[in-house]
Amino acid sequence: MELTNQYFMDKWPDVGKIIVTNKPRASNIWTRAVYYEGLMALHKINPKKEYYQYAYDWAEFHKWNLRDGDTYTRNADNQCAGQTYIDLYKIDPAPHKIKFIKASIDSMMNTDKIDDWTWIDAIQMGMPIFAQLGSLYKDDAYYERMYEMYAYTKNKMGANGLYNPEDGLWWRDGDFDPPYNEPNGEDCYWSRGNGWVVMALVRVLELIPEDEPHRKEYESDLISMCEALAKVQRSDGFWNVSLHDPTNFGGPETSGTAMFVHGITYAINNGLIDRKKFLPVALNGWNAMVNKAVHPNGFLGYLQSTGKEPKEGQPLSYDKIPDFEDYGLGAFLLAGYEIHQLAH
Template identity: 65%
Template sequence: MKRSLIKNGFFALIIGVLSSCSTQKSSSVNKVEIPDKKEVLEVAQRANQYFMDKWPDTKKDIVGKKVWPSNLWTRAVYYEGLMALYSVDPKKEYYDYAMSWANNHNWDLQRGTYTRNADHQACGQTYLDLYEIDGRKNPERIKNVKAAMDSMIATPKVDDWWWIDALQMSMPIFTKLGRITGEQKYFDKNYEMYAFTKYRHGGNGLYNAKDKLWWRDKSFVPPYAEPNGEDCYWSRGNGWVVAALARTLEDTPKSDAHYQEYLQDYKDLLSALLPIQREDGFWNVSLHDPTNFGGKEMTGTALFVYGMAYGINKGLIDKKTYLPVLTKAWNAIVKDSVQPNGFLGWVQGTGKEPKDGQPLAIDKVPDFEDYGLGCLLLAASEVYQLK
């Protein structure tokens, strides 16, 4: 009897120790993996303040190789990020800055109300956000963007999104309008155009179901190959798709006939990123060829962080699988990209493939500084909400 008690006590002690170690390890991992909210917010605020200080005039044209109005797609992506930051850090100065921008462009799209080009429509996402922030009391704020999308719906044409960046620029407008108005036509047109990009553009579509990644446009569909013989999957291009799907899932009803397809495409793309993350936390500009301008790159990485953090926050993907990956990436961005003054290093300039804007550097100013910040703020807004 005594021997039995001693034996049972011994096993109980061992089990207790193992349980304690397991609990401590789990607790330790959780503390390491989830970024501190205050630190996340400070990084976002610092980077954003740097930009707001540099561009106090929201109407000022952007001058480079040519002159662009400040409601072009690069600036629109910044304001998407600013609205995301505002949702977790509702400072009046953010709202005022966005309102100034929208008012300075008369709530119109780049190159006019009836443009079909997704890049020219992108600013409409922020107009819709500002319309909702103020309780939907000012329909003039969405008059032009709604007219543009209605004009697209009025035609059978569905091949406008011939490059994958376009998905992020335009899909969320359709789904936001669908949710705001309650009209199914916006969801239907959104899917028709998405499906053409996925299944038809480039011959058999720009999505490669085998690799679960997207070619940027038809010029990168095989037989085009990277120097190592692999397909060319551009990091930021696939990041745009991640963001497009996350924002589409946010506003599309689960009862919609195509919700599950969006969800599966989103999950598949994220899963394809897991084995190709760099050791330092970033992703290469060429996802399947690290020898083609391999190195740190912030924008694609930030968009992947945004998509993964969003999925965890919404319960769409497995937290145990993705939290360590996105945390590693976020920490790399904070450590290696965000500078003490808020400047963002390792940002690839505008383009469509790995060679564009190269070489990158910690102190190199890209041709446009705005969209990189937008990507960072989108990521920060979701990382901030991790529990």
């Protein structure tokens, strides 16, 4: 974890530097925000001052506001940075640190609209913030609105909801609802899309009270996903980008694998799934990434670029640099945190 993180910090010493790929983007976009979630997890294990300072300086540069200063956005991607702002606030409370992210979420709470999360990535980007604010202010209204939005995406978005309980997996968005299918005729379950849901469920379960009315459903959904994912893990420990069609751009992929290791290991650590059955799944995934994706200098290989389906950024390889390196590293650090907890 330290090796991969140091590679990134050395590559991006200026926390406010504009990210330029096909166009310039502010450094508090969702990709970078997910990295900082991972950095804060590493900081829990090893509270180095430079880790905290790197995150703090990033938040300070952006004045603790959301992407491009758009406080009242309803776009979960652009709210994602707020997760780390709140974590930093909890270490050293000061009202200005959460002023903007709270205003953003409260502006959503002041409406009846619950259909914003039209793509499952949004569940990870936005849902945990409601849980954080609910926990921080001991206000169940945040939990209830969070559930309403989650349930809408799960059960109603697209044709009949983006979750398929029969398979225990999610379609990325309405574009991939049946009759859309993969070359082998199976449903299109994109690895990283499902990984975002896994990460969101873990984050929410870490935050909400034991007696929160919807906790059992979140736990049940995570358990179902763990069971579904264990069935389709590759023999080398990775997961394919297409979970039910290994022939459609098959091969190792790091971001989805990291997210699944994170979720499955959390479920083991918290007694949700059988340790004996699932521990090999988690360890095989972690060891695959460490032994086959992590370069000696800390660069992560086999990382799929941004997008929404298996074909994005293909072909992948050990040496190929994706369009963004940050979110995959964030997921890897979160996975490492849970692996570390196995022995502690």
